[in-house]
Amino acid sequence: MFGIPDPAIWLAMICCIIGALICTVYGAMHWNSDSDSAVLEPDDVKWAEEEKKIDGEL
Protein backbone atom coordinates (compact mmCIF):
# COMPACT_ATOMS: atom_id res chain seq x y z
CA MET A 1 0.00 0.00 0.00
CA PHE A 2 1.15 3.57 -0.76
CA GLY A 3 4.07 2.06 -2.68
CA ILE A 4 5.36 0.47 0.52
CA PRO A 5 5.69 -3.33 0.44
CA ASP A 6 6.22 -3.98 4.19
CA PRO A 7 2.88 -3.97 6.04
CA ALA A 8 4.70 -3.03 9.29
CA ILE A 9 5.55 0.32 7.70
CA TRP A 10 2.29 1.32 6.04
CA LEU A 11 0.49 0.12 9.14
CA ALA A 12 2.60 2.54 11.17
CA MET A 13 1.60 5.33 8.80
CA ILE A 14 -2.08 4.48 9.11
CA CYS A 15 -1.81 4.13 12.91
CA CYS A 16 -0.26 7.61 13.13
CA ILE A 17 -3.13 9.11 11.17
CA ILE A 18 -5.79 7.18 13.09
CA GLY A 19 -4.12 8.14 16.38
CA ALA A 20 -4.18 11.80 15.43
CA LEU A 21 -7.82 11.46 14.37
CA ILE A 22 -8.76 9.87 17.70
CA CYS A 23 -7.02 12.73 19.50
CA THR A 24 -8.86 15.26 17.34
CA VAL A 25 -12.27 13.69 17.93
CA TYR A 26 -11.60 13.34 21.65
CA GLY A 27 -10.48 16.95 21.91
CA ALA A 28 -13.44 18.23 19.90
CA MET A 29 -15.95 16.22 21.92
CA HIS A 30 -14.53 17.38 25.23
CA TRP A 31 -13.63 20.89 24.07
CA ASN A 32 -15.70 22.57 26.74
CA SER A 33 -16.36 19.73 29.09
CA ASP A 34 -14.72 19.69 32.42
CA SER A 35 -16.41 19.87 35.72
CA ASP A 36 -13.68 21.75 37.51
CA SER A 37 -13.25 24.56 35.00
CA ALA A 38 -16.55 26.28 35.77
CA VAL A 39 -15.52 27.82 39.07
CA LEU A 40 -12.24 29.17 40.28
CA GLU A 41 -11.53 27.23 43.42
CA PRO A 42 -9.63 28.77 46.33
CA ASP A 43 -6.79 26.31 45.96
CA ASP A 44 -6.47 27.32 42.31
CA VAL A 45 -5.99 30.95 43.32
CA LYS A 46 -3.55 30.08 46.07
CA TRP A 47 -1.64 27.85 43.69
CA ALA A 48 -1.45 30.60 41.06
CA GLU A 49 -0.10 33.10 43.57
CA GLU A 50 2.77 30.80 44.48
CA GLU A 51 3.37 30.01 40.81
CA LYS A 52 3.68 33.69 39.95
CA LYS A 53 6.18 34.11 42.75
CA ILE A 54 8.33 31.29 41.36
CA ASP A 55 8.18 32.78 37.89
CA GLY A 56 9.28 36.10 39.33
CA GLU A 57 12.26 34.44 40.99
CA LEU A 58 13.32 32.94 37.69
Next chain:
Amino acid sequence: MGGMHGFLLTGAAVPMGVLLVVTAVYVLVIGYLGFRGYKTTKTSTDYLLAGRNIHPYVMAMSYGATFISTSAIVGFGGVAANLGMGLLWLVFLNIFVGIFIAFAVFGKRTRRMGRNLDAHTFPEFLGRRFQSRFIQMFVAAVIFILMPLYAAAVLRGGAEFIKATFAIDLGVATFIFALIVVAYVVAGGLRGVMFTDALQGTIMVAGMLILLVMTYAKVGGFTGGHEALTALAPQMPENLQKGGMVGWTAMPKFGSPIWYSLVTTIILGVGIGVLAQPQLAVRFMTVKSGRELNRAVMVGGLFILIIPGVAYTVGALSNVYFWQMEGKVAIDAAGGNVDQVIPMYINAAMPGWFVVLFMLTLLSAAMSTMSSQFHTMGTSIGRDIFEEGIRKGRDKGVQSILVTRIGIIVAFAVTLVLALWMPGSIVAAATAVFFGVAAAAFLPTFVGCLFTRRITKAGAIAGMTSGFGFAIIWLAFVHAKNAERLGICQLLFDKPALGAYPWSVLDPLVVALPLSILATVIVSLMTKAPDDAHLDRCMAGVGRAKQAASS
Protein backbone atom coordinates in the same frame (compact mmCIF):
# COMPACT_ATOMS: atom_id res chain seq x y z
CA MET B 1 13.39 43.87 -3.95
CA GLY B 2 16.29 43.10 -6.26
CA GLY B 3 18.30 41.59 -3.43
CA MET B 4 15.31 39.61 -2.30
CA HIS B 5 14.82 38.29 -5.82
CA GLY B 6 18.49 37.39 -5.92
CA PHE B 7 18.40 35.22 -2.87
CA LEU B 8 15.21 33.52 -3.91
CA LEU B 9 16.87 32.40 -7.11
CA THR B 10 20.14 31.32 -5.61
CA GLY B 11 18.45 28.68 -3.51
CA ALA B 12 20.50 27.59 -0.56
CA ALA B 13 22.94 30.47 -0.73
CA VAL B 14 21.04 32.70 1.66
CA PRO B 15 23.14 35.75 2.50
CA MET B 16 24.00 35.67 6.18
CA GLY B 17 22.87 39.30 6.50
CA VAL B 18 19.33 38.46 5.34
CA LEU B 19 19.08 35.58 7.75
CA LEU B 20 20.44 37.63 10.65
CA VAL B 21 18.00 40.49 9.99
CA VAL B 22 15.03 38.11 9.75
CA THR B 23 16.16 36.34 12.92
CA ALA B 24 16.64 39.63 14.80
CA VAL B 25 13.16 40.83 13.79
CA TYR B 26 11.75 37.49 14.86
CA VAL B 27 13.45 37.59 18.26
CA LEU B 28 12.23 41.18 18.78
CA VAL B 29 8.63 40.26 17.91
CA ILE B 30 8.77 37.26 20.22
CA GLY B 31 10.31 39.40 22.96
CA TYR B 32 7.63 42.07 22.52
CA LEU B 33 4.79 39.53 22.64
CA GLY B 34 6.34 37.98 25.71
CA PHE B 35 6.65 41.35 27.43
CA ARG B 36 3.05 42.28 26.57
CA GLY B 37 1.80 38.95 27.85
CA TYR B 38 3.73 39.45 31.05
CA LYS B 39 2.39 42.98 31.56
CA THR B 40 -1.23 42.01 31.07
CA THR B 41 -1.18 39.25 33.67
CA LYS B 42 -0.96 41.34 36.82
CA THR B 43 -2.77 39.30 39.42
CA SER B 44 -2.91 35.58 39.94
CA THR B 45 -6.53 35.58 38.90
CA ASP B 46 -5.54 37.25 35.63
CA TYR B 47 -2.98 34.53 35.23
CA LEU B 48 -5.56 31.83 35.83
CA LEU B 49 -8.18 33.44 33.68
CA ALA B 50 -5.83 34.34 30.84
CA GLY B 51 -6.67 31.18 28.93
CA ARG B 52 -10.42 31.32 29.34
CA ASN B 53 -11.48 33.93 26.86
CA ILE B 54 -8.60 33.46 24.49
CA HIS B 55 -9.13 32.39 20.90
CA PRO B 56 -8.91 28.60 20.57
CA TYR B 57 -6.44 28.96 17.70
CA VAL B 58 -3.97 30.84 19.88
CA MET B 59 -4.39 28.30 22.60
CA ALA B 60 -4.04 25.40 20.19
CA MET B 61 -0.83 26.66 18.64
CA SER B 62 0.70 27.48 22.00
CA TYR B 63 0.23 23.92 23.20
CA GLY B 64 1.72 22.54 20.06
CA ALA B 65 4.87 24.63 20.19
CA THR B 66 5.93 23.23 23.55
CA PHE B 67 5.69 19.61 22.43
CA ILE B 68 8.33 19.61 19.74
CA SER B 69 12.05 20.36 19.80
CA THR B 70 14.84 20.61 17.26
CA SER B 71 15.94 17.24 18.53
CA ALA B 72 12.80 15.62 17.08
CA ILE B 73 13.16 17.42 13.75
CA VAL B 74 16.92 17.38 13.11
CA GLY B 75 18.04 14.46 15.30
CA PHE B 76 15.32 11.89 14.78
CA GLY B 77 14.66 13.13 11.23
CA GLY B 78 18.30 12.29 10.48
CA VAL B 79 17.98 8.90 12.12
CA ALA B 80 15.06 8.20 9.77
CA ALA B 81 17.43 8.75 6.83
CA ASN B 82 19.34 5.71 8.10
CA LEU B 83 16.70 3.53 9.71
CA GLY B 84 13.86 4.39 7.39
CA MET B 85 10.16 4.67 7.96
CA GLY B 86 10.00 2.14 10.80
CA LEU B 87 10.59 5.22 12.92
CA LEU B 88 6.96 6.14 12.28
CA TRP B 89 6.11 3.74 15.10
CA LEU B 90 7.71 6.30 17.39
CA VAL B 91 5.35 8.93 16.00
CA PHE B 92 2.43 6.62 16.71
CA LEU B 93 3.57 6.03 20.31
CA ASN B 94 4.17 9.73 20.79
CA ILE B 95 0.62 10.44 19.66
CA PHE B 96 -1.04 7.62 21.53
CA VAL B 97 1.05 7.44 24.71
CA GLY B 98 2.70 10.86 24.81
CA ILE B 99 -0.47 12.75 24.02
CA PHE B 100 -3.60 10.70 24.46
CA ILE B 101 -2.70 8.65 27.54
CA ALA B 102 -0.50 11.37 29.00
CA PHE B 103 -3.03 14.20 28.78
CA ALA B 104 -6.36 12.44 29.06
CA VAL B 105 -5.33 10.05 31.85
CA PHE B 106 -2.11 11.17 33.56
CA GLY B 107 -2.65 14.88 33.00
CA LYS B 108 -5.91 15.26 34.84
CA ARG B 109 -4.80 13.22 37.82
CA THR B 110 -1.48 15.04 38.03
CA ARG B 111 -3.17 18.44 37.86
CA ARG B 112 -5.69 17.61 40.59
CA MET B 113 -3.15 15.99 42.87
CA GLY B 114 -0.69 18.81 42.23
CA ARG B 115 -3.29 21.32 43.41
CA ASN B 116 -4.14 19.20 46.46
CA LEU B 117 -0.48 19.13 47.43
CA ASP B 118 0.20 22.72 46.35
CA ALA B 119 3.08 21.34 44.27
CA HIS B 120 4.76 23.51 41.64
CA THR B 121 7.56 21.29 40.39
CA PHE B 122 7.84 17.62 39.58
CA PRO B 123 10.26 16.90 42.48
CA GLU B 124 7.98 18.80 44.86
CA PHE B 125 5.02 16.80 43.59
CA LEU B 126 6.66 13.43 44.31
CA GLY B 127 8.29 14.69 47.52
CA ARG B 128 5.01 15.91 49.00
CA ARG B 129 3.04 12.92 47.77
CA PHE B 130 5.39 10.62 49.69
CA GLN B 131 6.16 13.10 52.46
CA SER B 132 9.86 12.80 51.82
CA ARG B 133 12.50 15.53 51.50
CA PHE B 134 14.91 12.91 50.24
CA ILE B 135 12.63 12.08 47.29
CA GLN B 136 12.25 15.74 46.39
CA MET B 137 16.01 16.28 46.51
CA PHE B 138 16.82 13.07 44.66
CA VAL B 139 14.42 13.79 41.81
CA ALA B 140 15.68 17.37 41.58
CA ALA B 141 19.30 16.23 41.53
CA VAL B 142 18.62 13.70 38.77
CA ILE B 143 16.94 16.44 36.71
CA PHE B 144 19.69 18.95 37.35
CA ILE B 145 22.43 16.49 36.44
CA LEU B 146 20.79 14.85 33.43
CA MET B 147 18.65 17.47 31.77
CA PRO B 148 21.59 19.45 30.37
CA LEU B 149 22.16 16.43 28.12
CA TYR B 150 18.70 16.86 26.62
CA ALA B 151 19.08 20.65 26.42
CA ALA B 152 22.44 20.16 24.70
CA ALA B 153 20.78 17.88 22.14
CA VAL B 154 18.23 20.59 21.39
CA LEU B 155 20.94 23.23 21.08
CA ARG B 156 23.03 20.98 18.88
CA GLY B 157 20.05 20.31 16.60
CA GLY B 158 19.76 24.02 15.79
CA ALA B 159 23.52 24.47 15.53
CA GLU B 160 23.83 21.68 12.96
CA PHE B 161 21.39 23.58 10.75
CA ILE B 162 23.30 26.86 11.07
CA LYS B 163 26.50 25.01 10.30
CA ALA B 164 25.06 23.57 7.08
CA THR B 165 23.45 26.84 6.02
CA PHE B 166 26.52 29.04 6.36
CA ALA B 167 29.16 26.35 5.99
CA ILE B 168 30.72 27.50 9.25
CA ASP B 169 32.41 25.70 12.10
CA LEU B 170 30.07 23.80 14.44
CA GLY B 171 31.49 25.58 17.49
CA VAL B 172 30.69 29.01 16.05
CA ALA B 173 27.24 27.78 14.99
CA THR B 174 26.57 26.52 18.52
CA PHE B 175 27.52 29.89 20.00
CA ILE B 176 25.31 31.77 17.52
CA PHE B 177 22.32 29.57 18.22
CA ALA B 178 22.89 29.72 21.98
CA LEU B 179 23.12 33.52 21.83
CA ILE B 180 19.81 33.81 20.00
CA VAL B 181 18.12 31.51 22.51
CA VAL B 182 19.58 33.46 25.44
CA ALA B 183 18.42 36.74 23.89
CA TYR B 184 14.94 35.28 23.76
CA VAL B 185 15.07 33.98 27.31
CA VAL B 186 16.26 37.34 28.62
CA ALA B 187 13.72 39.29 26.57
CA GLY B 188 10.73 37.03 27.00
CA GLY B 189 11.33 35.35 30.31
CA LEU B 190 11.71 31.69 30.94
CA ARG B 191 8.09 30.76 30.85
CA GLY B 192 6.65 30.96 27.37
CA VAL B 193 3.69 33.28 27.08
CA MET B 194 0.65 32.18 25.15
CA PHE B 195 1.12 34.60 22.24
CA THR B 196 4.80 33.81 21.69
CA ASP B 197 4.08 30.11 21.78
CA ALA B 198 1.22 30.59 19.34
CA LEU B 199 3.43 32.40 16.85
CA GLN B 200 6.08 29.72 17.21
CA GLY B 201 3.51 26.95 16.74
CA THR B 202 2.15 28.60 13.60
CA ILE B 203 5.62 28.92 12.10
CA MET B 204 6.42 25.30 12.90
CA VAL B 205 3.23 23.91 11.33
CA ALA B 206 3.57 26.05 8.22
CA GLY B 207 7.24 25.16 7.83
CA MET B 208 6.73 21.42 8.15
CA LEU B 209 3.64 21.24 5.91
CA ILE B 210 5.43 23.13 3.15
CA LEU B 211 8.42 20.83 3.60
CA LEU B 212 6.22 17.74 3.23
CA VAL B 213 4.49 18.93 0.07
CA MET B 214 7.69 20.12 -1.59
CA THR B 215 9.51 16.91 -0.70
CA TYR B 216 6.86 14.64 -2.20
CA ALA B 217 6.84 16.87 -5.27
CA LYS B 218 10.60 16.42 -5.62
CA VAL B 219 10.74 12.65 -5.20
CA GLY B 220 7.84 11.73 -7.49
CA GLY B 221 4.65 12.07 -5.47
CA PHE B 222 3.19 10.15 -2.52
CA THR B 223 3.10 6.63 -3.93
CA GLY B 224 5.82 7.33 -6.50
CA GLY B 225 8.19 8.64 -3.83
CA HIS B 226 7.68 5.58 -1.65
CA GLU B 227 8.23 3.32 -4.66
CA ALA B 228 11.45 5.13 -5.51
CA LEU B 229 12.59 4.75 -1.89
CA THR B 230 11.69 1.05 -1.91
CA ALA B 231 13.65 0.57 -5.13
CA LEU B 232 16.68 2.15 -3.50
CA ALA B 233 17.04 -0.71 -1.01
CA PRO B 234 20.10 -2.30 -2.71
CA GLN B 235 21.99 0.97 -2.12
CA MET B 236 21.61 0.62 1.66
CA PRO B 237 25.12 1.21 3.12
CA GLU B 238 26.95 -1.97 4.00
CA ASN B 239 27.19 -1.39 7.75
CA LEU B 240 23.44 -0.81 7.95
CA GLN B 241 22.80 -3.96 5.91
CA LYS B 242 25.01 -5.92 8.27
CA GLY B 243 23.07 -4.44 11.18
CA GLY B 244 19.83 -5.82 9.76
CA MET B 245 18.43 -3.10 7.48
CA VAL B 246 16.75 -4.39 4.34
CA GLY B 247 15.41 -1.10 3.00
CA TRP B 248 14.01 2.27 4.01
CA THR B 249 10.43 1.16 3.58
CA ALA B 250 10.81 -2.04 5.61
CA MET B 251 11.39 -2.86 9.26
CA PRO B 252 14.90 -4.17 10.03
CA LYS B 253 15.28 -7.96 10.32
CA PHE B 254 13.65 -9.22 13.50
CA GLY B 255 16.26 -9.78 16.22
CA SER B 256 19.06 -7.96 14.37
CA PRO B 257 21.12 -5.30 16.22
CA ILE B 258 19.32 -2.46 14.45
CA TRP B 259 15.95 -4.04 15.19
CA TYR B 260 16.83 -4.12 18.89
CA SER B 261 18.05 -0.58 18.97
CA LEU B 262 15.12 0.74 16.92
CA VAL B 263 12.52 -1.04 19.01
CA THR B 264 14.05 -0.74 22.48
CA THR B 265 15.81 2.60 22.43
CA ILE B 266 13.87 4.67 19.99
CA ILE B 267 10.37 3.31 20.01
CA LEU B 268 10.12 2.19 23.65
CA GLY B 269 12.67 4.46 25.33
CA VAL B 270 11.36 7.65 23.83
CA GLY B 271 7.78 6.54 23.17
CA ILE B 272 7.10 5.26 26.70
CA GLY B 273 9.71 7.45 28.36
CA VAL B 274 7.66 10.49 27.44
CA LEU B 275 5.25 9.64 30.27
CA ALA B 276 7.79 10.33 32.99
CA GLN B 277 9.16 13.63 31.69
CA PRO B 278 9.48 16.19 34.49
CA GLN B 279 8.95 19.14 32.12
CA LEU B 280 5.74 17.54 30.83
CA ALA B 281 4.38 16.77 34.30
CA VAL B 282 4.91 20.41 35.21
CA ARG B 283 2.83 21.39 32.22
CA PHE B 284 -0.02 19.29 33.57
CA MET B 285 0.17 21.20 36.83
CA THR B 286 0.28 24.63 35.20
CA VAL B 287 -2.79 24.21 33.01
CA LYS B 288 -5.64 26.25 34.31
CA SER B 289 -8.35 23.61 34.20
CA GLY B 290 -9.00 20.07 33.14
CA ARG B 291 -10.73 21.43 30.06
CA GLU B 292 -7.40 22.68 28.76
CA LEU B 293 -6.03 19.16 28.91
CA ASN B 294 -8.85 17.88 26.70
CA ARG B 295 -8.13 20.57 24.16
CA ALA B 296 -4.44 19.80 24.30
CA VAL B 297 -5.16 16.20 23.26
CA MET B 298 -6.56 17.40 19.94
CA VAL B 299 -3.83 19.87 19.17
CA GLY B 300 -1.05 17.67 20.48
CA GLY B 301 -2.10 14.72 18.35
CA LEU B 302 -2.12 16.84 15.21
CA PHE B 303 1.17 18.53 16.08
CA ILE B 304 3.00 15.25 16.59
CA LEU B 305 1.60 13.98 13.30
CA ILE B 306 2.61 17.13 11.42
CA ILE B 307 6.01 17.87 12.92
CA PRO B 308 7.91 14.69 13.86
CA GLY B 309 5.75 12.69 11.44
CA VAL B 310 6.84 14.93 8.58
CA ALA B 311 10.45 15.12 9.78
CA TYR B 312 10.84 11.32 9.79
CA THR B 313 9.09 10.86 6.46
CA VAL B 314 11.20 13.56 4.84
CA GLY B 315 14.35 12.17 6.47
CA ALA B 316 13.72 8.78 4.86
CA LEU B 317 12.72 10.28 1.49
CA SER B 318 15.82 12.48 1.40
CA ASN B 319 17.65 9.35 0.27
CA VAL B 320 15.72 9.46 -3.01
CA TYR B 321 16.59 13.13 -3.53
CA PHE B 322 20.30 12.70 -2.79
CA TRP B 323 20.45 9.57 -4.94
CA GLN B 324 18.86 11.37 -7.90
CA MET B 325 21.07 14.45 -7.51
CA GLU B 326 24.39 13.13 -6.30
CA GLY B 327 24.23 9.36 -6.73
CA LYS B 328 24.70 9.00 -2.97
CA VAL B 329 22.37 7.99 -0.16
CA ALA B 330 21.59 10.64 2.46
CA ILE B 331 24.08 9.53 5.11
CA ASP B 332 26.94 9.65 2.60
CA ALA B 333 25.81 13.04 1.30
CA ALA B 334 25.85 14.26 4.92
CA GLY B 335 29.43 13.07 5.43
CA GLY B 336 28.43 10.27 7.79
CA ASN B 337 26.84 12.54 10.40
CA VAL B 338 23.12 11.78 10.76
CA ASP B 339 22.53 15.17 12.39
CA GLN B 340 23.59 16.82 9.11
CA VAL B 341 21.06 14.99 6.92
CA ILE B 342 18.05 17.26 7.47
CA PRO B 343 20.09 20.52 7.39
CA MET B 344 21.91 19.46 4.19
CA TYR B 345 18.68 18.34 2.58
CA ILE B 346 16.88 21.61 3.35
CA ASN B 347 19.79 23.63 2.05
CA ALA B 348 20.23 21.55 -1.10
CA ALA B 349 16.64 20.84 -2.08
CA MET B 350 14.62 23.81 -0.82
CA PRO B 351 14.47 27.38 -2.10
CA GLY B 352 16.16 30.18 -0.15
CA TRP B 353 12.97 31.59 1.36
CA PHE B 354 12.25 28.18 2.79
CA VAL B 355 15.71 27.97 4.35
CA VAL B 356 14.86 31.16 6.23
CA LEU B 357 11.45 29.81 7.25
CA PHE B 358 12.99 26.55 8.39
CA MET B 359 15.57 28.44 10.43
CA LEU B 360 12.70 30.18 12.23
CA THR B 361 10.92 26.84 12.61
CA LEU B 362 13.97 25.37 14.33
CA LEU B 363 14.47 28.47 16.46
CA SER B 364 10.84 28.27 17.54
CA ALA B 365 11.16 24.60 18.36
CA ALA B 366 14.38 25.15 20.32
CA MET B 367 13.17 28.20 22.23
CA SER B 368 9.93 26.75 23.48
CA THR B 369 11.60 23.50 24.53
CA MET B 370 14.69 25.08 26.08
CA SER B 371 12.69 27.62 28.05
CA SER B 372 10.77 24.79 29.70
CA GLN B 373 13.98 22.81 30.24
CA PHE B 374 15.67 25.74 31.96
CA HIS B 375 12.55 26.48 33.95
CA THR B 376 12.62 22.88 35.19
CA MET B 377 16.35 22.93 35.98
CA GLY B 378 16.14 26.34 37.68
CA THR B 379 13.30 25.35 39.98
CA SER B 380 15.04 22.03 40.73
CA ILE B 381 18.11 23.74 42.10
CA GLY B 382 16.43 26.75 43.71
CA ARG B 383 13.18 25.47 45.08
CA ASP B 384 13.71 21.75 45.48
CA ILE B 385 17.35 21.36 46.42
CA PHE B 386 18.13 24.68 48.12
CA GLU B 387 14.86 25.71 49.76
CA GLU B 388 13.50 22.31 50.67
CA GLY B 389 16.62 20.21 50.93
CA ILE B 390 19.26 22.47 52.36
CA ARG B 391 17.19 25.08 54.17
CA LYS B 392 14.50 22.54 55.10
CA GLY B 393 11.74 24.88 54.01
CA ARG B 394 12.84 27.79 56.23
CA ASP B 395 13.79 31.27 55.14
CA LYS B 396 12.83 31.45 51.50
CA GLY B 397 13.86 34.67 49.93
CA VAL B 398 16.73 36.59 48.40
CA GLN B 399 19.17 33.71 48.77
CA SER B 400 16.94 31.27 46.98
CA ILE B 401 16.50 33.66 44.05
CA LEU B 402 20.28 33.95 43.87
CA VAL B 403 20.74 30.19 44.00
CA THR B 404 18.12 29.71 41.26
CA ARG B 405 19.86 32.22 39.00
CA ILE B 406 23.31 30.76 39.62
CA GLY B 407 21.79 27.32 39.04
CA ILE B 408 20.41 28.36 35.66
CA ILE B 409 23.75 29.88 34.65
CA VAL B 410 25.61 26.71 35.68
CA ALA B 411 23.06 24.54 33.85
CA PHE B 412 23.45 26.70 30.76
CA ALA B 413 27.24 26.50 30.90
CA VAL B 414 27.11 22.71 31.22
CA THR B 415 24.63 22.55 28.34
CA LEU B 416 26.89 24.66 26.14
CA VAL B 417 30.00 22.62 26.96
CA LEU B 418 28.11 19.39 26.27
CA ALA B 419 26.75 20.73 22.99
CA LEU B 420 30.28 21.64 21.90
CA TRP B 421 31.92 18.47 23.15
CA MET B 422 29.43 15.81 22.00
CA PRO B 423 30.47 13.72 18.97
CA GLY B 424 28.55 13.69 15.66
CA SER B 425 25.29 11.80 15.10
CA ILE B 426 24.37 12.45 18.73
CA VAL B 427 21.16 14.50 18.86
CA ALA B 428 18.65 11.65 18.84
CA ALA B 429 20.90 9.41 20.96
CA ALA B 430 21.33 12.00 23.73
CA THR B 431 17.60 12.67 23.78
CA ALA B 432 16.86 8.95 24.01
CA VAL B 433 19.29 8.56 26.93
CA PHE B 434 17.52 11.29 28.87
CA PHE B 435 14.05 9.90 28.15
CA GLY B 436 15.10 6.35 28.99
CA VAL B 437 16.81 7.20 32.29
CA ALA B 438 13.95 9.48 33.36
CA ALA B 439 11.46 6.69 32.63
CA ALA B 440 13.49 4.05 34.49
CA ALA B 441 13.85 6.31 37.53
CA PHE B 442 10.46 8.02 37.73
CA LEU B 443 7.81 6.09 35.81
CA PRO B 444 6.93 3.38 38.39
CA THR B 445 6.70 5.90 41.23
CA PHE B 446 4.79 8.42 39.13
CA VAL B 447 2.24 5.85 37.94
CA GLY B 448 2.05 4.35 41.42
CA CYS B 449 1.37 7.64 43.14
CA LEU B 450 -1.34 8.64 40.68
CA PHE B 451 -3.26 5.39 40.57
CA THR B 452 -2.79 3.55 43.86
CA ARG B 453 -2.71 4.28 47.57
CA ARG B 454 -0.41 1.40 48.34
CA ILE B 455 3.01 2.68 47.16
CA THR B 456 4.97 3.68 50.23
CA LYS B 457 7.75 6.17 50.76
CA ALA B 458 10.29 3.34 51.09
CA GLY B 459 8.91 1.68 47.95
CA ALA B 460 9.19 4.89 45.99
CA ILE B 461 12.76 5.48 47.15
CA ALA B 462 13.74 1.88 46.34
CA GLY B 463 12.20 2.07 42.87
CA MET B 464 13.69 5.42 41.98
CA THR B 465 17.22 4.79 43.19
CA SER B 466 17.40 1.29 41.69
CA GLY B 467 15.89 2.42 38.38
CA PHE B 468 18.26 5.36 38.11
CA GLY B 469 21.32 3.48 39.34
CA PHE B 470 20.75 0.53 37.09
CA ALA B 471 20.08 2.66 34.03
CA ILE B 472 23.31 4.59 34.58
CA ILE B 473 25.39 1.43 35.16
CA TRP B 474 23.88 -0.11 32.03
CA LEU B 475 24.70 2.99 29.99
CA ALA B 476 28.25 3.20 31.27
CA PHE B 477 29.22 -0.46 31.09
CA VAL B 478 26.83 -2.62 29.05
CA HIS B 479 25.24 -0.60 26.25
CA ALA B 480 28.03 -0.71 23.68
CA LYS B 481 27.51 2.60 21.87
CA ASN B 482 27.01 4.71 24.98
CA ALA B 483 29.69 2.97 27.02
CA GLU B 484 32.14 3.70 24.22
CA ARG B 485 31.13 7.37 24.13
CA LEU B 486 31.52 7.72 27.89
CA GLY B 487 34.81 5.84 28.08
CA ILE B 488 34.47 4.94 31.78
CA CYS B 489 34.35 1.25 31.02
CA GLN B 490 37.51 1.52 28.93
CA LEU B 491 39.24 3.28 31.80
CA LEU B 492 38.26 0.75 34.46
CA PHE B 493 38.17 -2.54 32.57
CA ASP B 494 40.29 -1.83 29.53
CA LYS B 495 37.37 -2.76 27.27
CA PRO B 496 34.95 -0.40 25.53
CA ALA B 497 31.91 -2.28 26.94
CA LEU B 498 31.17 -5.40 28.96
CA GLY B 499 27.88 -6.51 27.42
CA ALA B 500 27.50 -9.38 24.97
CA TYR B 501 24.98 -9.30 22.13
CA PRO B 502 22.01 -8.78 22.36
CA TRP B 503 22.51 -7.08 25.78
CA SER B 504 24.96 -4.63 24.27
CA VAL B 505 22.29 -3.14 22.00
CA LEU B 506 19.40 -3.17 24.50
CA ASP B 507 18.30 0.16 25.86
CA PRO B 508 18.73 0.57 29.64
CA LEU B 509 15.00 1.17 29.87
CA VAL B 510 14.18 -2.41 28.90
CA VAL B 511 16.18 -3.76 31.83
CA ALA B 512 16.04 -0.95 34.39
CA LEU B 513 12.31 -0.25 34.16
CA PRO B 514 11.17 -3.78 35.10
CA LEU B 515 13.72 -3.78 37.93
CA SER B 516 12.52 -0.44 39.16
CA ILE B 517 8.89 -1.63 39.03
CA LEU B 518 9.82 -4.77 41.00
CA ALA B 519 11.69 -2.76 43.63
CA THR B 520 8.81 -0.30 44.01
CA VAL B 521 6.20 -3.03 44.40
CA ILE B 522 8.16 -5.41 46.64
CA VAL B 523 9.42 -2.76 49.05
CA SER B 524 5.97 -1.14 49.16
CA LEU B 525 4.37 -4.45 50.09
CA MET B 526 6.97 -4.99 52.81
CA THR B 527 6.37 -1.60 54.40
CA LYS B 528 3.34 -0.11 56.11
CA ALA B 529 0.84 1.74 53.90
CA PRO B 530 0.90 5.54 54.21
CA ASP B 531 -1.67 7.04 56.57
CA ASP B 532 -5.20 7.51 55.29
CA ALA B 533 -5.56 11.18 56.14
CA HIS B 534 -2.62 12.11 53.91
CA LEU B 535 -3.81 9.86 51.10
CA ASP B 536 -7.32 11.32 51.27
CA ARG B 537 -5.83 14.77 50.92
CA CYS B 538 -3.70 13.71 47.92
CA MET B 539 -6.49 11.84 46.19
CA ALA B 540 -9.30 14.35 46.75
CA GLY B 541 -11.01 14.89 43.42
CA VAL B 542 -8.54 12.61 41.62
CA GLY B 543 -10.19 10.16 39.23
CA ARG B 544 -13.28 8.48 40.65
CA ALA B 545 -12.60 9.56 44.19
CA LYS B 546 -14.12 12.85 43.09
CA GLN B 547 -17.74 11.84 43.57
CA ALA B 548 -16.97 10.25 46.90
CA ALA B 549 -15.23 13.39 48.09
CA SER B 550 -17.95 15.76 46.99
CA SER B 551 -20.89 13.73 48.26
